[in-house]
Amino acid sequence: MRELPIHVRAIRTLITMPCEDVGVGRTCRSILAASRATGLACDLSTSAFLGARPTGLPVNSVIPRGLSRLPFGLFRRFAEPALHRRFLAALGDGDIAYLWPSVPVSVYERLARRGIPIVAESVNTRMEAAKPVLDAAYAALGLAPAHGITDDRIAEQNWRQSLCTAIFAPSPVAERSYVGTPVADRIIPASYGTWVPGSLPRRPLKTPDASVVFVFVGAVCVRKGAHRLLEAWRRPPKGAVLRLVGDIEPAIRARFADVLASDSVSSIGFTRDVAAELLRADVALLPSLEEGDPIATYEAAAHGLPVLASEAGAGRIGAETGAITLLDPDDIEAFRARLAEFAGSEELRRDRGAAARQAALGYDWSRVGPLRFTRLFEKFGWT
Template sequence: MRILFSFPHALGAPGIGWTAWQQVTGLAARGHEVHVVTASLARPLPDGVTVTTSLARGRARIPHRAIGRDRAFAWHDRVAARQIASTSPDLVHVWPLAPGATARLARDRGIPVVREAPNTHTAHAYRVVAREVDRLGLTGRVPSAHSENAAHLRMEEAEWAAASAIFAPSDAVAETFLAAGFAPDRVVRHQYGYAPTSRRVSARTPRRRGLRAVFAGYGEPRKGLHHALDAWLSSSAHTDGTFTVVGRMMPAYADLLSTPLAHDSVQLAGFTNDIAGALGAADVLVLPTLEEGSALVTYEAQGVGCVPLVSTAAGALIDDGVQGLLHTPGDVAALTAQFDRLATDRDALSRMSAAALDHAPDLTWAAAAERLEAAYLEVAQPGRAASLPRPVRAHSATGEVVTDADAA
């Protein structure tokens, strides 16, 4: 297929930039002709991928804030729209944020348009985050990308309206769009992935020792670290185990959590570029997130045999009780019980760790590219998509198991 890929941020930068870069690289590896329009390029792309930058000239990058973020997004959108005539794509793939000109022009020319949804429906995300921030008494003190922004929501609504399909990387994301009134045939599942390293990995042993837990992510209310710490200190696991916090922290949020963070069993590791190392040194990954797209750390954890203990909102691709354990967002009692269980039942921990490693090949970026291709064909050529791989088994936001066929 000939694909026009619009990404109005720095492609290859940490976060969604890394995810989008992996998508482009994976599509190119599968033989697709990819034309990228991006604000700037943070890392090289494979030969054969053409690149147009909307906010860079040579090595000089123009920050979005230099001309105003909304103006920068609108400018990028116009640049991408102009590429439709010169590339004649079979399909257009757009990422947030842009006012929708590219999507509308493609639609008007009969070209399928898919809109990436790296997080839940934005209005849903705003509600969930605002509710928790208010509950914690932090309103106005913890700025976040998920703080309410009416202008950005209007941009997203314009793209959603023009898109042929919304691409959801998890059931948790898909369900929020369905709840917002999107037709089921417009919400298409795919998945993200992880990059295996050369590090030797093995399943955790059943040998009795203190449970080693790790939280890896930005310390903000949305990620639920406060629930993780409450559960940890309420469980028996903290008596001889360790809970390591990896990642930067919002200052006001860190102040709120100063007492549990100072507990003898809790270690603050700060930011690291070696997430695989941090996960490899732990028995369990703890991510009681309240709102998420499909957290890449849950893929990386399984790749090194670290057992995910995550909320159903984390977008993790696991079967409850097989590769890890799930809980409803905010259910501290359930997470406490999971800590207690795995602190005492090392055989169960070892089995889940081995199952996570067995599952890992289905979670690589190469596997994600194969499923992204299937999702494209589901939109552009439905008949061809039937024989291609579907997203792996996943759990819905309600905790209900969704089969391979249902997940699509």
């Protein structure tokens, strides 16, 4: 493992699952790359690292690069124990263990016994808070819950967090989920963000016969409020189309088959070229019921799109700047009225899109990545 500067505490990061170049893996590497660029001593350990390695960030992976695109299940049995042994052996006096959700309880326990500070990333709201919200949503649809949160997983998460020195909560909704818990005083407010493009192509004015494109980026699922969006879209705004960019949950596909098959809706499943979809769109939507701090909102704002979102979907940028237009996904008539308002006014779209773009500049990874560690060090008086 490469040596790090010794004038500050080293942030030794562990993400047990393969660190992909999308989703959680991309978020993790963006935070670390931005922080390393400011001089923070940090590195990353993972089973496998997929995609380009950020300049200057030491990455320690078990699975050789040439094999990293093969199914992880082929290597998991030996890769994870080897990774954890290396990670634990590399930690020295004064180091901080920065753990992401895939890290098993046994690693937390070993770190706690050694007295090493453990800082965890709360990617989403606490499971114990999220489960009743999602249970109620599935029940309202007459469906069995498909969110995967069990009592055993809740108990395991609670035990992990009880061993932590600090926990990063990326949004106000995530923060509130810790109120009244034994670890409430360990929460450090943080946020996610995006790499904000330096410039954008100018969007042409809409011709009278051109459709207004509303885009939804992310898993098309109950958790992200897709059922409320599709219910509202049973009566779509005049001249508007809906573009779904993400895999569709089977229950959503079955329940809203008629809406999904309509001429005003198109879907492409998962894509890595989200920027292309955003540049072709006019308005972004994210009516989530539960989130951590959705990257999709930051990306849409950074591309100059007005964003209509629930409080959870608006995330930290919505709470702090007011640049995201809030909506209540459970009020279907108000939801429809808001869609029609934005479909009918190019001036409103451009106005709110410009405000979102300006706000996004404050959430570039270069700013929010290192800020979380500044707050961490200040909280504990670390240097």
